Amino acid sequence: xxxxxxxxxxxxxxxxxxxxxxxxxxxxxxxxxxxxxxxxxxxxxxxxxxxxxxxxxxxxxxxxxxxxxxxxxxxxxxxxxxxxxxxxxxxxxxxxxxxxxxxxxxxxxxxxxxxxxxxxxxxxxxxxxxxxxxxxxxxxxxxxxxxxxxxxxxxxxxxxxxxxxxxxxxxxxxxxxxxxxxxxxxxxxxxxxxxxxxxxxxxxxxxxxxxxxxxxxxxxxxxxxxxxxxxx
Amino acid sequence: xxxxxxxxxxxxxxxxxxxxxxxxxxxxxxxxxxxxxxxxxxxxxxxxxxxxxxxxxxxxxxxxxxxxxxxxxxxxxxxxxxxxxxxxxxxxxxxxxxxxxxxxxxxxxxxxxxxxxxxxxxxxxxxxxxxxxxxxxxxxxxxxxxxxxxxxxxxxxxxxxxxxxxxxxxxxxxxxxxxxxxxxxxxxxxxxxxxxxxxxxxxxxxxxxxxxxxxxxxxxxxxxxxxxxxxx
DNA sequence: GAGTGGTCTAGACCACTTG
DNA sequence: AAGTGGTCTAGACCACTCT
Numbered sequence: 001x002x003x004x005x006x007x008x009x010x011x012x013x014x015x016x017x018x019x020x021x022x023x024x025x026x027x028x029x030x031x032x033x034x035x036x037x038x039x040x041x042x043x044x045x046x047x048x049x050x051x052x053x054x055x056x057x058x059x060x061x062x063x064x065x066x067x068x069x070x071x072x073x074x075x076x077x078x079x080x081x082x083x084x085x086x087x088x089x090x091x092x093x094x095x096x097x098x099x100x101x102x103x104x105x106x107x108x109x110x111x112x113x114x115x116x117x118x119x120x121x122x123x124x125x126x127x128x129x130x131x132x133x134x135x136x137x138x139x140x141x142x143x144x145x146x147x148x149x150x151x152x153x154x155x156x157x158x159x160x161x162x163x164x165x166x167x168x169x170x171x172x173x174x175x176x177x178x179x180x181x182x183x184x185x186x187x188x189x190x191x192x193x194x195x196x197x198x199x200x201x202x203x204x205x206x207x208x209x210x211x212x213x214x215x216x217x218x219x220x221x222x223x224x225x226x227x228x229x230x231x232x
Numbered sequence: 233x234x235x236x237x238x239x240x241x242x243x244x245x246x247x248x249x250x251x252x253x254x255x256x257x258x259x260x261x262x263x264x265x266x267x268x269x270x271x272x273x274x275x276x277x278x279x280x281x282x283x284x285x286x287x288x289x290x291x292x293x294x295x296x297x298x299x300x301x302x303x304x305x306x307x308x309x310x311x312x313x314x315x316x317x318x319x320x321x322x323x324x325x326x327x328x329x330x331x332x333x334x335x336x337x338x339x340x341x342x343x344x345x346x347x348x349x350x351x352x353x354x355x356x357x358x359x360x361x362x363x364x365x366x367x368x369x370x371x372x373x374x375x376x377x378x379x380x381x382x383x384x385x386x387x388x389x390x391x392x393x394x395x396x397x398x399x400x401x402x403x404x405x406x407x408x409x410x411x412x413x414x415x416x417x418x419x420x421x422x423x424x425x426x427x428x429x430x431x432x433x434x435x436x437x438x439x440x441x442x443x444x445x446x447x448x449x450x451x452x453x454x455x456x457x458x459x460x461x462x463x464x
Numbered sequence: 465g466a467g468t469g470g471t472c473t474a475g476a477c478c479a480c481t482t483g
Numbered sequence: 484a485a486g487t488g489g490t491c492t493a494g495a496c497c498a499c500t501c502t
Binding site for chain 4 (some may be wrong): 262263266278281292294295296297298324400439440463
């Protein structure tokens with residue numbers, strides 16, 4: 001179920017970091033202390049902390065506890081803004097379309113199946129300059145009415161909400177990262193020179209059956225990098 | 233110590249996948265079965281399997297076991313070759329130098345400290361064409377004589393060997409991925425057109441004290457992508 | 465010595481899919 | 484119904500660093 005203990009603890013700690021209540025450099029409480037405070041086993045705490053490390057929100061500093069690294073973009077936590085400036089997630093439009101061959105492969109559906117395509121952008125808050133543009137694709141078949149209504153709506157959707165509304169369980173994510181030259185569209189959308197490199201990130205949200213959706217992001221490499229902490 | 237049970241099981245399964253004994257599409261034995269066969273607790277098996285998934289060697293297909301995805305580059309397992317062609321790791325040279333400011337930051341040492349810089353390349357085996365070039369940097373201070381001798385040698389070193397020889401414990405890795413335009417050197421080294429995007433990957437190997445070394449790789453995006461499987 | 469994270473055990477129950 | 488991975492518990496001991 002969505003309400004697993006380690007997920008709840010992860011969300012709570014992530015919220016404290018993203019809100020600034022826990023600032024970069026702070027130390028997290030000890031694992032045994034967290035386990036006691038929340039009334040869970042230490043293994044649950046460790047699973048939550050491993051998630052924080054994987055997403056780059058905190059790092060283990062053996063054997064002196066975990067220290068906080070800083071806030072992240074909620075919808076793609078492994079994407080790290082290179083400056084300290086805050087950002088905004090902006091929904092652009094929602095359209096209905098037929099799955100391309102690529103959609104079909106990544107989402108495990110048939111080409112031509114109905115999908116919802118949602119365009120969004122990430123902008124720096126101070127100057128409103130574009131940092132990244134993205135497309136979220138959701139299959140329309142095989143989800144319940146509430147989820148259909150949600151994906152057809154005109155604001156940003158995070159995976160947690162979609163998981164709850166669609167009553168599906170998210171098993172994990174599969175992310176691909178690559179580099180490429182920007183397209184013509186991206187020159188204008190990202191305010192880039194004619195020839196520039198962009199960071200291309202694709203994520204598929206895996207559930208027990210078909211994926212709930214895919215995310216494809218083109219990011220300015222001077223604004224973002226992908227940042228991954230891997231424990232042993 | 234290095235000889236943790238989950239690491240041994242991970243290495244054994246990874247070896248079976250990289251050698252082709254377990255082929256893409258095969259199913260791994262059940263967690264409980266592996267636990268029994270190896271005489272370990274199921275949590276140990278799960279930790280090893282999580283590592284295989286994180287590196288893209290296998291993927292959990294709930295609730296039907298794990299299936300094998302395929303072999304990986306041993307020194308950077310999250311880097312996935314886009315073709316099925318085998319590759320070679322080629323050591324180019326080993327030089328001694330002083331840590332740059334960048335080295336100092338990533339390795340947690342002082343600028344000017346002695347370091348060993350090792351150049352290497354990844355090439356396709358069939359045509360011998362260049363796929364990626366890389367630089368490994370190791371601090372010379374604070375490691376034992378055997379480790380100094382090893383890093384000054386003229387062949388490729390993997391982290392496992394270095395960990396064993398240096399008698400240091402690897403706690404984990406910190407990886408950054410970004411995109412950029414290729415430099416002049418890379419045009420010739422990677423056989424790229426004048427303006428091309430490269431995938432830039434940096435990895436720091438963390439131990440309980442100072443990092444054992446850093447890896448910096450410039451990869452052709454038509455040969456490689458970075459591939460992460462993230463469990464919940 | 466105290467406190468930390470890292471490793472490991474031996475159970476238990478649940479959710480989900482397949483036969 | 485059987486078998487799978489996912490979650491969780493309640494312990495234990497070790498390795499490491501700091502004071």
